[in-house]
Amino acid sequence: MVMQVSFSVAVAGASGYAGGEVLRLLLNHPDAEIGALTAHSSAGQRLGAHHPHLRPLAERVLQPTSAEVLAGHDVVVLALPHGASGDIAAALEDAGSDALVLDCGADHRLTDAAAWQQFYGSDHAGSWPYGLPELILADEGERQREKLRAARRVAVPGCNVTAVTLALQPGVATGLVDPADVVAVLAVGYSGAGKAAKPHLLAAEGLGSLAPYAVGGTHRHVPEIEQNLRAAGADTVRLSFTPVLAPVSRGILATVTAPLKAHVTAETVRAAWQQYYGDEPFVQLLPEGTWPTTAMVTGANTALVQVAVDERAGRVVAVCAIDNLVKGTAGAAVQSMNLALGLPETTGLTTVGVAP
Structure with a gap:
C-alpha cells in the first residue's frame, strides 16, 4: 500500500500552453x-492574464525563471522552449536542489548527441530517463x-512522437512489420506550435486550411521516433514523417503504415x-471497425489506437489519437x-474526455 504524502510542485514556463495544462492537471x-x-x-503578470480558465490560480503572480525561485520544491516541471531546460537543470544541481525534475522540452530526450546536433543545432545537454511509461523495451522484456x-x-516525450510510437510499436516488437519503411502522416492541432505570434498561426491563416510543415524529414521529432522504434526492437528504422497543421486547437491523429511481413494475418496483427x-x-485498442478521432480524447490522458491490414498494399495501417497537451505533454509528465x-x-489523471 502506497502512503500518499503531499509534495510541492514548481512550474517553469507556466504562461505557455504546456505549463498551463500541467497546472490544470495538478x-x-x-x-x-x-x-x-x-x-x-x-514575469510580473498575473497567471489569469494567460490562463483565465485556471480560476484557483488566476491571481498568482508569475516570477522570473531562475534556480533560486525553483529550488526548494519537491518537483520542478520545466515547460520551457527547446534549448532552455538544460541550463536551468544544471543551475538547480549547482544550487543543491534534490527535486524531481520533469523536462517537457526536448533537451534531454535523445541519447544520440550527433542526432541532437543535427536536428537542434546546439550542444547536447545529455539524456534523462524517457517519460513514456508504455514504451516497449524489447531487449529487456519490460x-x-x-x-x-x-x-x-x-x-x-514529444507529442507527435507519442502518437507515432504508440500506433506502431506492437508491430515492431513482435516482428510483424518492417520498420525500414515506415510512413507517418499526422494531423496536428495548433496548440502544438505554442503561443508565439507568427503570421501562419493566426486564425485568419489557419481556419479552413490544412498546412503541412517540416516536410522531407526535417521535423525535430524524427530522431526521437526512430529512437523509440529501435527500443521496441527495430534493427533499422527508415521513417517518412509528415505533420499537417489542422484547424483545431488540440489533438493529434497519427496514421502510420509499414510493410507487413509475409504470411501474417489480420487476426495475428x-x-x-x-x-x-x-x-x-x-x-486502448478500440473495437474492430471503430476508428480513433481527436474528439474522443480531448482533455483526457488517453491514447486510442486502431489497427488494420491493407491486403492490397501489403501494409499495416495503425491510427492513434491523443490530446497533444495531455497524453502528448502534461499528462505524460x-x-x-x-x-x-x-x-x-x-x-x-483521467481517461474521460470533453464533448462536444
Missing part, C-alpha cells in the same frame, strides 16, 4: 501542492515505466496490439511524476 491531483509559477517575458520508478530526472495494450490504463514518486500511475 489542480486535480490529490497530493500536489502548487508552488512557484515562473515565466520569462511574462516497459519504460520500470525505468521511471524512483527516477530524479525525466525527459517528457490485432492480437499483437491487444497483447501489448490490453492492460495499459491509458492506451504527471504520469511519469507519479511513477517516480511511488504513487499509483493513474493518480490525478
Whole structure:
C-alpha cells in the first residue's frame, strides 16, 4: 500500500500552453501542492492574464525563471522552449536542489548527441530517463515505466512522437512489420506550435486550411521516433514523417503504415496490439471497425489506437489519437511524476474526455 504524502510542485514556463495544462492537471491531483509559477517575458503578470480558465490560480503572480525561485520544491516541471531546460537543470544541481525534475522540452530526450546536433543545432545537454511509461523495451522484456520508478530526472516525450510510437510499436516488437519503411502522416492541432505570434498561426491563416510543415524529414521529432522504434526492437528504422497543421486547437491523429511481413494475418496483427495494450490504463485498442478521432480524447490522458491490414498494399495501417497537451505533454509528465514518486500511475489523471 502506497502512503500518499503531499509534495510541492514548481512550474517553469507556466504562461505557455504546456505549463498551463500541467497546472490544470495538478489542480486535480490529490497530493500536489502548487508552488512557484515562473515565466520569462511574462514575469510580473498575473497567471489569469494567460490562463483565465485556471480560476484557483488566476491571481498568482508569475516570477522570473531562475534556480533560486525553483529550488526548494519537491518537483520542478520545466515547460520551457527547446534549448532552455538544460541550463536551468544544471543551475538547480549547482544550487543543491534534490527535486524531481520533469523536462517537457526536448533537451534531454535523445541519447544520440550527433542526432541532437543535427536536428537542434546546439550542444547536447545529455539524456534523462524517457517519460513514456508504455514504451516497449524489447531487449529487456519490460516497459519504460520500470525505468521511471524512483527516477530524479525525466525527459517528457514529444507529442507527435507519442502518437507515432504508440500506433506502431506492437508491430515492431513482435516482428510483424518492417520498420525500414515506415510512413507517418499526422494531423496536428495548433496548440502544438505554442503561443508565439507568427503570421501562419493566426486564425485568419489557419481556419479552413490544412498546412503541412517540416516536410522531407526535417521535423525535430524524427530522431526521437526512430529512437523509440529501435527500443521496441527495430534493427533499422527508415521513417517518412509528415505533420499537417489542422484547424483545431488540440489533438493529434497519427496514421502510420509499414510493410507487413509475409504470411501474417489480420487476426495475428490485432492480437499483437491487444497483447501489448490490453492492460495499459491509458492506451486502448478500440473495437474492430471503430476508428480513433481527436474528439474522443480531448482533455483526457488517453491514447486510442486502431489497427488494420491493407491486403492490397501489403501494409499495416495503425491510427492513434491523443490530446497533444495531455497524453502528448502534461499528462505524460504527471504520469511519469507519479511513477517516480511511488504513487499509483493513474493518480490525478483521467481517461474521460470533453464533448462536444
